[in-house]
Amino acid sequence: MSTAVPGRMRARDIDRAHxxxxxxxxxxxxxxxxxxxxxxxxxxxxARTLGELSELVADLQQxxxxxxxVVPAPPDSGYPPGTRARTADRRAARDLLDRAxxxxxxxxxxxxxxxxxxxxxxxxxxxxxxxxxxxxxxxTPVAPRSPDSGRSGRYFAVLTAAxxxxxxxxxxxxxxxxxxxxxxSPPAAVAPMPEEPAPATAEPEPLIFAPxxxxxxxxxxxxxxxxxxxxxxxxxxxxxxxxxxxxxxRAVPGQPNRLVSYDYRGGxxxxxxxxxxPVDTPTVDLGALDTDAIGRVLIDAPxxxxxxxxxxxxxxxxxxxxxxxxxxPAVSIYVSNSFDESGWLLVDPAGDVLRxxxxxx
Numbered sequence: 001m002s003t004a005v006p007g008r009m010r011a012r013d014i015d016r017a018h019x020x021x022x023x024x025x026x027x028x029x030x031x032x033x034x035x036x037x038x039x040x041x042x043x044x045x046x047a048r049t050l051g052e053l054s055e056l057v058a059d060l061q062q063x064x065x066x067x068x069x070v071v072p073a074p075p076d077s078g079y080p081p082g083t084r085a086r087t088a089d090r091r092a093a094r095d096l097l098d099r100a101x102x103x104x105x106x107x108x109x110x111x112x113x114x115x116x117x118x119x120x121x122x123x124x125x126x127x128x129x130x131x132x133x134x135x136x137x138x139x140t141p142v143a144p145r146s147p148d149s150g151r152s153g154r155y156f157a158v159l160t161a162a163x164x165x166x167x168x169x170x171x172x173x174x175x176x177x178x179x180x181x182x183x184x185s186p187p188a189a190v191a192p193m194p195e196e197p198a199p200a201t202a203e204p205e206p207l208i209f210a211p212x213x214x215x216x217x218x219x220x221x222x223x224x225x226x227x228x229x230x231x232x233x234x235x236x237x238x239x240x241x242x243x244x245x246x247x248x249x250r251a252v253p254g255q256p257n258r259l260v261s262y263d264y265r266g267g268x269x270x271x272x273x274x275x276x277x278p279v280d281t282p283t284v285d286l287g288a289l290d291t292d293a294i295g296r297v298l299i300d301a302p303x304x305x306x307x308x309x310x311x312x313x314x315x316x317x318x319x320x321x322x323x324x325x326x327x328x329p330a331v332s333i334y335v336s337n338s339f340d341e342s343g344w345l346l347v348d349p350a351g352d353v354l355r356x357x358x359x360x361x
Contacts, residue, residue, distance in 0.1 A: 008049050008050075008051060008133050009049060009050045009051075009133055009134070009135060010048065010049060010050075010100060010105035010106065010133050010134050010135060011047055011048060011049055011050050011052070011053055011104075011105065012100075012103040012104055012105050012135060013103060013104035013321050014103070014278070014281075015050060015053055015135075016044050016045070016047065016053065016104070017278070018278065019044055019047075019053045019056055019057055020041060020044055021278075022057045022060060023037060023040050023041060023044070023056065023057065023060075026057075026060045031060055032060075040056045043056060044056060049133070080125075081123060081124060081125025081128065082123050082124075082125060083123060083124045083125075085121060085122060085123055085124050085126065085127055087338075089124060089127060090118060090121065090127065090340065091313065091336075093118055093121070093127040093130060093131055094115070094118060094313075094336065094340070094342070095313075095314060096131050096134055096136045096137075097111060097114050097115060097118065097130075097131065097134070098314075098332075098334055098344075099136050099240075099316075100131075100134045100135070100136060102316065102318065102321070102332060103135075103136075103321070104321055104322075105134055105135060106134075114130055114131075115340075115342065117130050118130055118340060119339070119340040119341075213243045213244075214241040214242060214243060214244070214245070214246055215241055215242070215243055215298055215312045215313075215314065215315055215333075216295055216298060217291045217292050217294060217295015217296070217298065218291075218295065219241070219243075220241065220289065220291045220294060220295065221291040223241065223246060223264065223286075224286045224287065224289065224291065226264075226267075226268075227248075227268075227286055228286075228287070230268050231250070231253075231268075234285055234286040234287035234288075235250065235283050235284070235285055235286075236248055236249065236250040236283060236284055236286065236317075237249040237250055237251065237259065237277070237281055237282075237283055237284070237318075238284070238316065238317070238318040239284070239286065239316060239317040239318070240314060240315070240316045241314060241315050241316070241317075242313070242314045243312075243313075243314075244265070245263065245264055245265045246263075246264035246265075247261065247262070247263060247264070247271070248261065248262040248263075248264060248268065249261050250262075250283075251277055251281070251283075252274060256277065256279045257276065257277055257278075257279050258274045258275070258276070258277055259274065259275045259276065259277035259281075260272075260274055282319045282327075283319075284317050284318060284319060284329040285329070285349075286317065288329070288349045289317070289331070289349050290349065290350050290351045292351075293350060293351025293352075294331060294347060294349075294351045296351065297333065297345065297347050297351055297353060298312050298315070298333065301333050301335050301343075301345055302335050302343075304343075304345060304353065304356055304358070305335040305342075305343025305344065305345060305356060305357075305358050305359060306343060306358040306359050306360075306361075307335045307336065307337050307341055307342060307343045307358075307359045308337060308341065308359075308361075309337045309338070310335040310336060310337045310341070310342075310343070310359075311335065311336070311337070312333060312334065312335055313334050313335065313336045314334050315331055315332060315333045315334065316331070316332045317329065317330075317331050317349075318330070318332070320332075320346065325346065325354055325355070328348070329348075329349055330346050330347065330348055330349075330354065331346070331347040331348070331349070332344065332345070332346055332347075333345040333346075333347060335359075341359045341361055342359060343356070343357060343358045343359040344356070344357040345357075
């Protein structure tokens with residue numbers, strides 16, 4: 001299984017922006033001349049990895065409070081690389097590719113090539129090879145259970161029960177000796193046991209309503225309502241919605257330089273530690289979404305993307321980073337089927353389809 005080399009980790013647009021900011025500061029401070037500054041800025045645009053970006057600022061004095069480029073280490077699942085991948089594992093790898101493409105880590109040609117390799121992947125090692133140089137949250141299959149773990153648990157339970165029995169016997173024996181030595185009076189009369197109460201009539205089971213699919217108009221509307229109730233606003237850096245859960249990135253209230261992530265599964269739970277956030281990070285407004293119009297697009301998305309028997313696997317709301325819609329808030333909708341045939345739509349907050357990248361089978 002491939003292990004990501006820190007310097008070869010793919011760079012995101014935000015990493016390029018951080019590096020450009022450091023060059024801007026260095027130029028303003030006189031560390032760089034005009035020609036060298038413009039040369040390095042041009043090289044940022046061509047940089048594909050974090051290592052290439054690091055080289056451009058390695059000889060500069062860095063601001064102590066400036067954002068650093070963090071290279072996440074891929075987790076070890078505990079399975080051998082040759083372990084067969086499940087559908088859930090392939091879907092997680094596809095989500096990582098989609099996010100990497102949206103963040104500028106991959107060009108369109110690289111994204112297409114990676115998705116073609118993904119369709120042929122059969123093992124966890126194959127999936128790791130395809131995504132090894134990408135930044136982003138990693139899916140880790142549940143580690144294999146130790147063959148002795150079940151027996152150890154049973155042995156512990158038996159030993160605990162045996163110890164409890166010995167302790168109880170010692171207590172009872174000591175109690176009898178103490179009682180006989182301390183008193184010769186007859187025992188007090190034992191009160192009669194109360195009659196068993198009549199069993200109460202069973203209460204009817206409460207009705208439980210499952211939340212709607214989050215990649216539908218109704219699901220988005222409910223998510224927005226709960227988001228507003230939880231945070232008091234509808235602003236975020238980025239939102240990802242799957243049928244049964246969502247992911248949120250937003251600034252910490254009162255601390256625009258700190259980023260906090262939440263996992264939504266019928267409620268919002270913080271999923272990661274706080275990280276550094278550029279204070280000028282652009283945000284999106286969930287309240288601006290026309291959920292009815294976007295819901296209609298979601299219904300039509302498989303047909304628009306020309307994916308046979310396709311379904312919407314997930315969607316995102318973020319600032320788009322590619323011309324001609326770069327800088328504007330947009331909804332990305334991803335469609336796939338059981339054969340990993342996929343397509344993609346870009347939609348504005350009003351529900352107008354801006355761009356379609358259909359499946360070309």
